[in-house]
Amino acid sequence: MTTPPSPSDHPSARLAEFAADLRYEDIPPAVLRRAEDLFLDSLASILAGAGAPPVQAIARYAAAMGPADGPSENLVTRTGTTPLFAAMVNAAACHVVEQDDVHNGAVFHPAAVVFPPALAVAQALGRSGRDLLTAAVAGYEAGIRIGEFLGRSHYKIFHTTATVGTLAAAVTVGHLLRLDATRMLHALGSAGTQSAGLWEFLRDAADSKQLHTAHAAAAGITAAYLARDGFTGAQRILEGAQGLAAGMSSDADPSRLLDGLGQRWALAETSFKYHASCRHTHPAADALQHVMREHGLRAADLAAVETLVHQGAIDVLGPVTAPATVHQSKFSMGTVLALIALRGHAGLTEFDAAPGDAEVAALRDKVRMTLDDEVDRAYPRRWIGKVNVTTTDGRHLHGRVDEPKGDPGNTLARPEIEDKALRLARYGGHATESEVRALIAQAWRLAEQERVGKLLSE
Amino acid sequence: MTTPPSPSDHPSARLAEFAADLRYEDIPPAVLRRAEDLFLDSLASILAGAGAPPVQAIARYAAAMGPADGPSENLVTRTGTTPLFAAMVNAAACHVVEQDDVHNGAVFHPAAVVFPPALAVAQALGRSGRDLLTAAVAGYEAGIRIGEFLGRSHYKIFHTTATVGTLAAAVTVGHLLRLDATRMLHALGSAGTQSAGLWEFLRDAADSKQLHTAHAAAAGITAAYLARDGFTGAQRILEGAQGLAAGMSSDADPSRLLDGLGQRWALAETSFKYHASCRHTHPAADALQHVMREHGLRAADLAAVETLVHQGAIDVLGPVTAPATVHQSKFSMGTVLALIALRGHAGLTEFDAAPGDAEVAALRDKVRMTLDDEVDRAYPRRWIGKVNVTTTDGRHLHGRVDEPKGDPGNTLARPEIEDKALRLARYGGHATESEVRALIAQAWRLAEQERVGKLLSE
Numbered sequence: 001m002t003t004p005p006s007p008s009d010h011p012s013a014r015l016a017e018f019a020a021d022l023r024y025e026d027i028p029p030a031v032l033r034r035a036e037d038l039f040l041d042s043l044a045s046i047l048a049g050a051g052a053p054p055v056q057a058i059a060r061y062a063a064a065m066g067p068a069d070g071p072s073e074n075l076v077t078r079t080g081t082t083p084l085f086a087a088m089v090n091a092a093a094c095h096v097v098e099q100d101d102v103h104n105g106a107v108f109h110p111a112a113v114v115f116p117p118a119l120a121v122a123q124a125l126g127r128s129g130r131d132l133l134t135a136a137v138a139g140y141e142a143g144i145r146i147g148e149f150l151g152r153s154h155y156k157i158f159h160t161t162a163t164v165g166t167l168a169a170a171v172t173v174g175h176l177l178r179l180d181a182t183r184m185l186h187a188l189g190s191a192g193t194q195s196a197g198l199w200e201f202l203r204d205a206a207d208s209k210q211l212h213t214a215h216a217a218a219a220g221i222t223a224a225y226l227a228r229d230g231f232t233g234a235q236r237i238l239e240g241a242q243g244l245a246a247g248m249s250s251d252a253d254p255s256r257l258l259d260g261l262g263q264r265w266a267l268a269e270t271s272f273k274y275h276a277s278c279r280h281t282h283p284a285a286d287a288l289q290h291v292m293r294e295h296g297l298r299a300a301d302l303a304a305v306e307t308l309v310h311q312g313a314i315d316v317l318g319p320v321t322a323p324a325t326v327h328q329s330k331f332s333m334g335t336v337l338a339l340i341a342l343r344g345h346a347g348l349t350e351f352d353a354a355p356g357d358a359e360v361a362a363l364r365d366k367v368r369m370t371l372d373d374e375v376d377r378a379y380p381r382r383w384i385g386k387v388n389v390t391t392t393d394g395r396h397l398h399g400r401v402d403e404p405k406g407d408p409g410n411t412l413a414r415p416e417i418e419d420k421a422l423r424l425a426r427y428g429g430h431a432t433e434s435e436v437r438a439l440i441a442q443a444w445r446l447a448e449q450e451r452v453g454k455l456l457s458e
Numbered sequence: 459m460t461t462p463p464s465p466s467d468h469p470s471a472r473l474a475e476f477a478a479d480l481r482y483e484d485i486p487p488a489v490l491r492r493a494e495d496l497f498l499d500s501l502a503s504i505l506a507g508a509g510a511p512p513v514q515a516i517a518r519y520a521a522a523m524g525p526a527d528g529p530s531e532n533l534v535t536r537t538g539t540t541p542l543f544a545a546m547v548n549a550a551a552c553h554v555v556e557q558d559d560v561h562n563g564a565v566f567h568p569a570a571v572v573f574p575p576a577l578a579v580a581q582a583l584g585r586s587g588r589d590l591l592t593a594a595v596a597g598y599e600a601g602i603r604i605g606e607f608l609g610r611s612h613y614k615i616f617h618t619t620a621t622v623g624t625l626a627a628a629v630t631v632g633h634l635l636r637l638d639a640t641r642m643l644h645a646l647g648s649a650g651t652q653s654a655g656l657w658e659f660l661r662d663a664a665d666s667k668q669l670h671t672a673h674a675a676a677a678g679i680t681a682a683y684l685a686r687d688g689f690t691g692a693q694r695i696l697e698g699a700q701g702l703a704a705g706m707s708s709d710a711d712p713s714r715l716l717d718g719l720g721q722r723w724a725l726a727e728t729s730f731k732y733h734a735s736c737r738h739t740h741p742a743a744d745a746l747q748h749v750m751r752e753h754g755l756r757a758a759d760l761a762a763v764e765t766l767v768h769q770g771a772i773d774v775l776g777p778v779t780a781p782a783t784v785h786q787s788k789f790s791m792g793t794v795l796a797l798i799a800l801r802g803h804a805g806l807t808e809f810d811a812a813p814g815d816a817e818v819a820a821l822r823d824k825v826r827m828t829l830d831d832e833v834d835r836a837y838p839r840r841w842i843g844k845v846n847v848t849t850t851d852g853r854h855l856h857g858r859v860d861e862p863k864g865d866p867g868n869t870l871a872r873p874e875i876e877d878k879a880l881r882l883a884r885y886g887g888h889a890t891e892s893e894v895r896a897l898i899a900q901a902w903r904l905a906e907q908e909r910v911g912k913l914l915s916e
Contacts, residue, residue: 053688054689057684057687057688057689058684058689060687061680061683061684061687064540064683065524065540065541065542065543065679065683066523066524066525066540067524067525067526068525082522082523082524083523084523085523156700157700157704157705158705162651186664189658189659189662189664189666190665190666190669192656192658193620193654193655193656193658193659193666193669193670194654194655194669194673195654196651196652196653196654196677197651197652198650198651198692198695198700198701198702198704198705199700200647200650200651200692200694200695200698200699200700200701200702200704201647201651201691201692201695202700203692203693203694203698203699203700204647204690204691204692204693206644206647206690206691206692206693207648207684207689207690207691208647208648208651208690208691208692211648211651211652211680211684211689211691212651215652215677215680219654219673221523222519222669222673225519225522225523226515226516226519226665226669229515229518229519230511230515231512231515231516231665231669232662232664232665232666233659233664233665233666233669234656234658234659234661234662234664234666235661235662235664236658236661237656237658237659240658240661241658241661242614242615242656242657242658242660242661243656243658244656244658246615246656246658247615247616247656247706248705248706
């Protein structure tokens with residue numbers, strides 16, 4: 001005989017309880033270190049996107065509507081404000097260059113909607129670095145599972161980072177506010193009923209993506225602060241008959257909400273973005289980098305590069321033979337591999353300079369794609385990278401990676417994350433190298449900080 | 459031969475163009491006077507709801523996140539702030555007692571999401587009363603049509619006042635910001651992609667309804683201010699393949715978006731709420747009031763009252779024979795008619811005192827409902843009210859109304875609107891009678907005001 005479920009024993013309530021009760025000591029050290037990595041990665045993304053016109057517009061709006069100063073740090077303007085506006089502006093900046101992390105299963109970019117509110121509220125409340133990290137992990141674990149729950153039908157119309165982001169932000173902030181399970185569930189209710197973000201803007205290349213992360217961060221903060229003050233929300237905002245899934249998904253699976261809570265750490269399943277190009281180019285780029293390092297090759301040594309790819313790569317990248325724009329260059333296998341060989345990176349800065357670069361074009365034309373049976377069969381479960389290199393002195397060399405750089409099984413080492421942070425910040429031009437090195441140091445010692453202070457203003 | 463439509467010739471664009479181009483002189487005087495009526499009615503609703511705990515929580519949140527002063531008036535706290543927070547708090551208060559207007563076809567309460575942002579932005583920009591009225595009409599015309607467009611399927615899951623409210627608020631504010639048609643369309647795009655609000659909270663009687671109007675007002679302001687600054691949004695946020703209707707409706711009808719634009723004035727189709735009871739009691743209440751006035755009856759003259767009703771009234775109200783709570787009293791035909799006879803009104807104050815009132819209970823038990831063929835056949839197209847009254851001195855009298863009080867064909871006269879405003883404000887206890895009389899005077903001379911100033915603080 002089974003005990004009937006108590007009124008609070010439903011997925012939303014159990015997820016809220018997990019998020020409210022999560023303690024720093026519950027989280028494996030490797031997950032905490034990854035959270036620090038992602039924290040730094042998000043700061044670097046903010047600095048890279050700070051100058052973008054949509055972000056500047058949101059920053060001007062925040063200045064017009066918000067107070068002239070406050071305990072939270074607007075990293076775009078380097079001024080103090082309240083948590084609402086700091087989180088709004090920083091979240092807008094974090095997803096501009098699209099170098100922030102992604103959870104493939106949830107099709108969700110957690111960092112952009114978790115770390116800006118986490119930082120803003122931790123600064124405002126004087127919370128410790130451990131508090132910030134624990135809250136961020138709670139936000140990741142809840143948000144990724146909610147994204148998985150809403151399924152692919154949701155993502156067809158709705159921008160999951162926007163919709164789920166509202167809930168992830170609320171959980172993160174709710175944890176910093178030390179909401180109990182009851183109030184955390186109210187915060188979920190108030191967040192879910194503000195959950196919004198449509199893909200329609202893509203058709204016009206409109207600025208909505210920045211508004212989406214800004215809105216998610218702001219609405220999440222609103223939901224959590226109101227819950228702290230006793231404001232109530234729906235108990236079953238996710239799975240109820242007039243809840244989020246009922247309105248905005250046709251294949252929602254409530255079992256995903258609680259999948260492995262406390263054992264499976266979804267934060268550690270996210271991928272860092274390493275190259276700034278189309279994902280289909282990444283395995284071959286990594287394989288070329290590998291073989292060049294192994295054999296000490298320079299770009300001038302390359303006579304021909306054959307990339308062994310899956311059919312999807314040929315479908316998407318095949319038509320791009322003479323890229324004329326930055327965007328097209330990111331979809332050109334030859335350009336990506338030429339940048340790796342010539343510049344060592346296929347990052348934002350390298351792509352900005354790629355169109356019209358004769359040296360890049362010459363090397364680009366030495367690269368071709370061949371369908372490979374092993375690679376094609378493994379896709380999309382595994383993204384294997386294989387290249388055959390012919391050198392100018394007649395050698396035939398082979399390079400291979402079994403998982404693209406940045407994915408959980410081939411994650412970035414701290415020097416690579418630092419290097420990426422420096423390059424992103426340099427691209428944005430919003431912080432000096434020494435400032436970024438100080439940010440890096442703060443991220444690595446976050447767990448020792450008694451109070452999270454301002455990062456760039458002090 | 460027909461000219462092919464230009465790229466901007468789609469419903470969203472034409473609606474934006476209408477809203478941007480609307481001029482005071484285009485609007486019939488009767489519609490403008492009705493807009494003044496609705497303005498006053500919304501201020502009274504704000505004063506009635508100001509003390510409610512969810513509104514107070516949102517006001518505390520606004521105080522925590524916003525500046526300490528500003529050009530816009532938070533009517534709940536009677537302090538100055540920026541338009542964002544004034545509109546957010548006032549909108550939260552406006553829909554608490556549910557005495558604000560409703561458009562039956564769109565199932566949308568426009569005043570709560572149109573007038574708070576209109577007032578806040580007009581005060582901040584020093585706009586005239588005519589500017590405020592014109593902007594409000596633009597918001598009503600666009601919002602009601604968007605609600606009709608989204609249809610009944612939307613309303614099953616989504617709270618239309620919340621979702622459509624975001625767009626109505628953006629149009630209203632966009633008009634005050636003098637956006638051209640291009641920027642107004644961007645404002646629609648940014649508003650629609652923040653459009654949110656689920657009915658799930660009803661199951662738990664949670665506080666979300668106040669958050670919904672607050673969010674709609676805030677998101678609408680954000681969308682319009684960003685559009686003024688060049689921030690772009692989706693061109694087809696309403697009807698596009700990944701737009702609002704695609705994600706949140708299954709019976710959307712784009713032809714409704716442009717229905718009679720410039721000829722049909724949807725603002726004048728909204729109903730004032732007059733009695734604070736279930737809508738099914740209103741026709742009989744009006745018919746009783748009519749017969750009592752016609753024959754100079756007092757409550758003591760009533761020996762029996764037979765209400766002639768449609769089947770729906772019997773279904774909903776029939777089970778309520780001995781109401782014990784305020785809420786049940788609003789669903790008791792006998793209680794409603796007893797309040798009309800004894801107190802002259804069935805308003806918020808009267809209902810608060812109704813449970814346990816022996817005089818009300820005695821008269822209540824003299825009222826019965828009878829199914830009437832004419833009334834039933836006319837419903838729901840027309841809500842006819844018919845009563846047969848037997849007096850203590852043996853007369854048999856009949857009362858009849860063909861449209862409930864407050865509906866467009868039987869709208870409130872200004873003395874009735876003033877009286878309702880005074881009663882709502884008295885109920886809220888947030889303004890003195892002389893303050894409310896001053897508000898009334900300001901509403902009636904709104905079209906002559908060169909600059910909309912603060913209403914209660916000056």
